[in-house]
Amino acid sequence: MKPFNVNRTAVLIFFIFSGLNLAYSQDQQSWYYENEFDVSIPVQEKWTMEVGVGNRGLLQERENGEQVSGYEHQHLELNYFANYNLREASVLSLGLRYRFKELFDDSETNEFRIIEQLELKPLNSALSHRFRLEQRFREEVTHRGRYELGFSTPINDELSFEAATEALYSVTVHFKPEAEQRFSIGLKNSSFKDLDLGLSVEYRMENYARDLAHEFFLGTGLSLSL
Template sequence: MNTNRMTSIFKNKTFIALLFSILGGDLVYSQTPESYFLENEVGISFRGEGKLFYDVGVGSRALLQERFDGEKISGYQHEHLELNLFINYLKKEILVLSLGLRYRFRDLFDDSETDEFRVIEQLLIDPANLPLCHRFRLEQRFRENMIHRFRYDLSYSTPISQNSSFSAGTEALYAVSPQLKPEAEQRFSIGLENSSLRHINLEIGLEYRMENYARNLSHEFFITSGLQVNLQ
């Protein structure tokens, strides 16, 4: 790896680390809620006929701790178990159209919650000669109230060794519902991916979410991990 490449990677990592440090320092003096989560996902990708391929997965999320004004207000609580199916169509080499279905089992872990069913329409633009990837999503969430969400994700990825890569990204979300007030959210993430095992990708990352920042800001922090088996 040449010197310029190493310098570029170092600068990007330093910028992301500095961003999270600034956010973390600001939260110490914040009067808004802070929640800490652990999120895991296991998935399988396989090819269908022609330009179709499929992603099937199972994921889970647990609340580790919730704090307000520096004080702990709740402890560990498993939030949900989810099943995912994405049907993907390779329109062009850099363009993928997808239809996703997601079901979240929430009532299993909290009687006051209801299960959620979600339909997802997705457009992915991933140029082979550029490190940037664009993802556009429309979602319909069926729970206590039906919620429509609009999402745009911009991510950057670069190799750091033969089998490993570093990524950083941000995602903007906007949710509307006939029964609820609109909500805006912004997410920031960093992660590492390793593909040294045959047909298997391992991922670990950190994510920070500014929930409902326009009206009732809360901070959410995630430790994420993933295992993807590629049978294509």
């Protein structure tokens, strides 16, 4: 397989997201950053445990080409996943997530989330599949179904290129269902033993069937395997 050129990949990422920004400059846009850190801990032969912390901030919002709001820290979150390896290429997980929102905005409500997940990574394939069911507890209980198709390929011995698209569907008792689509690309650095560093950009089409909004994310990740 012909290796990627890192410089060309970075330029491609820049032009894709610059193009999206220009194409939707008249619609509502939100720009965010996200940072995540997690630790993977082996428990038994087929069991692992992941604990992590993350945060998100709003950089700016724009509407009709004009900035309508600036920087705002949104939440701090704690994550826990128990993972069971069904086979070499499939993992079944149960996750818990708690987001602290009231610390940064009194009008917001903290969120608790339960996550059921199945991840499939076929051997000798660059593709992966992730299926999720979520129950989000806030003012209302929201049920979400999620499916992600991922792609990963090495650039060299230390870097790899990743891309993914994810479809989401949310149902709440007192509101109409919402559909969402996400697209992401990024780089992962594995040059340090048992430590992965990630950088990604993501575009989200929020509630595209009824009230389309555009969201852009710049994400960093740090994963440690014990």
